[in-house]
Amino acid sequence: MTAQQRPRDRMWSASYDVLIVGAGIAGSALAHALSAAAVRRKRPLRICLLERSLSEPDRIVGELLQPGGILALKKLGLEECLEDIDAIPTYGYCVMLAGSPVHIPYPEGYEGRAFHHGRFIQQLRKKAKEAERVEVVEATVSELIECPLTGRVLGVRATRKEEGAVEKEAFFADLTIVADGCFSNFRNKVLGKAALQGVTKGHFVGMILDDATLPIPKHGTVMLVEGSGPVLSYQIGTHDTRILVDVKHPPPPDLKEHITKNIIPQLPASLHLPALKALSQDRLRRMPNTFLPAIQQGTQHTKEGVLLLGDSWNMRHPLTGGGMTCAFNDVVILHELLLDDVHDLADWAQVKPVLRKWFWRRKPLASTVNILSVALYDLFGADDPLLEVLRTGCFKYFELGGACVREPVSILAGIEQAPFMLFRHFFSVALYSIWVLFTHPRRVGTSADGKAVLRRPRPDEWPLLAVRSMQVFYTACVVFLPLLWTEIRP
Numbered sequence: 001m002t003a004q005q006r007p008r009d010r011m012w013s014a015s016y017d018v019l020i021v022g023a024g025i026a027g028s029a030l031a032h033a034l035s036a037a038a039v040r041r042k043r044p045l046r047i048c049l050l051e052r053s054l055s056e057p058d059r060i061v062g063e064l065l066q067p068g069g070i071l072a073l074k075k076l077g078l079e080e081c082l083e084d085i086d087a088i089p090t091y092g093y094c095v096m097l098a099g100s101p102v103h104i105p106y107p108e109g110y111e112g113r114a115f116h117h118g119r120f121i122q123q124l125r126k127k128a129k130e131a132e133r134v135e136v137v138e139a140t141v142s143e144l145i146e147c148p149l150t151g152r153v154l155g156v157r158a159t160r161k162e163e164g165a166v167e168k169e170a171f172f173a174d175l176t177i178v179a180d181g182c183f184s185n186f187r188n189k190v191l192g193k194a195a196l197q198g199v200t201k202g203h204f205v206g207m208i209l210d211d212a213t214l215p216i217p218k219h220g221t222v223m224l225v226e227g228s229g230p231v232l233s234y235q236i237g238t239h240d241t242r243i244l245v246d247v248k249h250p251p252p253p254d255l256k257e258h259i260t261k262n263i264i265p266q267l268p269a270s271l272h273l274p275a276l277k278a279l280s281q282d283r284l285r286r287m288p289n290t291f292l293p294a295i296q297q298g299t300q301h302t303k304e305g306v307l308l309l310g311d312s313w314n315m316r317h318p319l320t321g322g323g324m325t326c327a328f329n330d331v332v333i334l335h336e337l338l339l340d341d342v343h344d345l346a347d348w349a350q351v352k353p354v355l356r357k358w359f360w361r362r363k364p365l366a367s368t369v370n371i372l373s374v375a376l377y378d379l380f381g382a383d384d385p386l387l388e389v390l391r392t393g394c395f396k397y398f399e400l401g402g403a404c405v406r407e408p409v410s411i412l413a414g415i416e417q418a419p420f421m422l423f424r425h426f427f428s429v430a431l432y433s434i435w436v437l438f439t440h441p442r443r444v445g446t447s448a449d450g451k452a453v454l455r456r457p458r459p460d461e462w463p464l465l466a467v468r469s470m471q472v473f474y475t476a477c478v479v480f481l482p483l484l485w486t487e488i489r490p
């Protein structure tokens with residue numbers, strides 16, 4: 001068969017039950033899940049997974065999978081994707097505040113995994129390729145094909161990567177699922193008038209350190225630095241440790257100089273040399289940190305015949321490493337609903353209620369992870385004195401131990417799916433911060449030998465502290481309640 005003949009032949013066979021755009025985290029997992037579970041249906045599904053590049057991606061995203069993500073991966077029968085990629089188990093978090101580590105372990109019996117994103121993606125794609133009736137095609141999707149009369153999406157046009165490929169080959173399907181990631185080209189088209197603009201809360205700049213030792217090994221590490229947002233680090237291979245530096249908008253003109261002068265001196269000493277070496281050898285990568293609330297799909301504003309999945313639909317701040325956990329959890333719920341409730345994928349009237357159910361069923365996990373990620377970033381990343389009171393209160397709250405650590409970390413880890421628990425802990429932190437303001441010694445100066453002088457507030461300072469307490473509580477509400485609203489509204 002010659003290269004000229006091939007595309008024409010394919011035009012005859014380019015019709016599927018499901019088309020998935022993007023073989024990343026969500027797309028690959030969904031292709032495998034639909035194929036594996038489709039034995040429950042009378043007629044097995046034909047699935048096409050379209051990916052613009054099947055080579056191993058080299059990105060600074062998706063490198064720490066929370067325990068809740070591992071649970072979802074197990075439900076999808078994909079846990080072996082974590083093997084043979086030199087993945088490192090993670091047992092919780094370590095937050096560095098003013099040079100001292102605060103240990104926040106995952107609950108007993110739970111662990112996460114950190115790895116090179118590209119290696120994990122290739123494992124997921126391998127499972128998708130091996131799945132029955134899944135065709136993985138290396139092609140860039142450039143447009144959605146719409147019915148000229150109804151506007152319903154019938155498939156996509158894509159250009160294969162291989163030599164001799166014709167421009168814009170058509171792929172048709174009963175249902176098209178777009179999982180093309182954070183820079184989605186199709187988000188606005190699918191959501192129409194309902195589409196929201198994501199809010200970019202700065203960027204993460206990433207590099208890999210050689211043989212670096214973290215303050216608590218095999219723990220996700222969050223380092224709070226003065227005058228800048230948090231620095232995140234986790235070991236992603238036997239010799240490799242990822243470091244992500246938060247950079248506010250607009251980024252400094254010389255990033256390397258900024259990191260060398262302002263960030264590295266504030267990191268634990270064990271990271272200084274590896275970080276300087278990486279800076280001198282590595283190309284710095286930058287990714288936007290965007291918060292994009294999920295919009296209900298299958299309404300009168302959104303397109304028929306198509307739906308969004310993964311980052312193309314919903315994004316949260318990467319500080320808490322929750323993106324893949326949300327994506328896998330979404331795939332678990334969506335594939336079950338599609339297979340159990342929809343007998344004919346071409347019948348949009350059957351798909352619509354499934355999209356509504358999916359939207360609400362995913363909320364307990366997705367909303368808690370989303371809200372926590374942005375609220376924590378606001379707490380850890382801002383230079384505001386009122387947020388600083390909340391930040392100090394937050395660490396003192398963790399020091400109380402017991403449920404004050406176990407429950408918040410279970411939410412972060414995607415183990416607990418409980419928005420009310422998050423609400424309770426957030427406002428407990430706010431009230432505890434106020435208690436700390438009145439009762440704990442604070443720095444009032446520096447002694448002759450350079451040591452901090454600490455003193456408890458005197459009663460004559462209480463009226464001023466009462467005013468400050470109200471401001472702190474108001475700030476907590478301003479951080480939390482708008483986020484809560486974006487997540488609970490229909």
Ligand SMILES: Cc1cc2nc3c(=O)[nH]c(=O)nc-3n(C[C@H](O)[C@H](O)[C@H](O)COP(=O)(O)OP(=O)(O)OC[C@H]3O[C@@H](n4cnc5c(N)ncnc54)[C@H](O)[C@@H]3O)c2cc1C
Nearest residue numbers: 022024025026052061062063064141181310311318323324
């Ligand atoms: C800086 C940063 C760090 C992060 N760290 C973590 C972390 O540690 N843990 C975590 O859980 N989450 C993390 N995330 C979030 C996580 O990476 C995402 O939530 C996750 O990758 C989303 O998966 P996805 O399948 O939606 O998109 P992706 O995994 O990005 O996949 C999209 C796929 O679509 C393909 N594609 C795009 N356009 C086209 C097209 N036109 N035609 C064909 N194919 C196309 C792409 O090539 C890609 O393979 C991080 C995010 C950022 C920004």
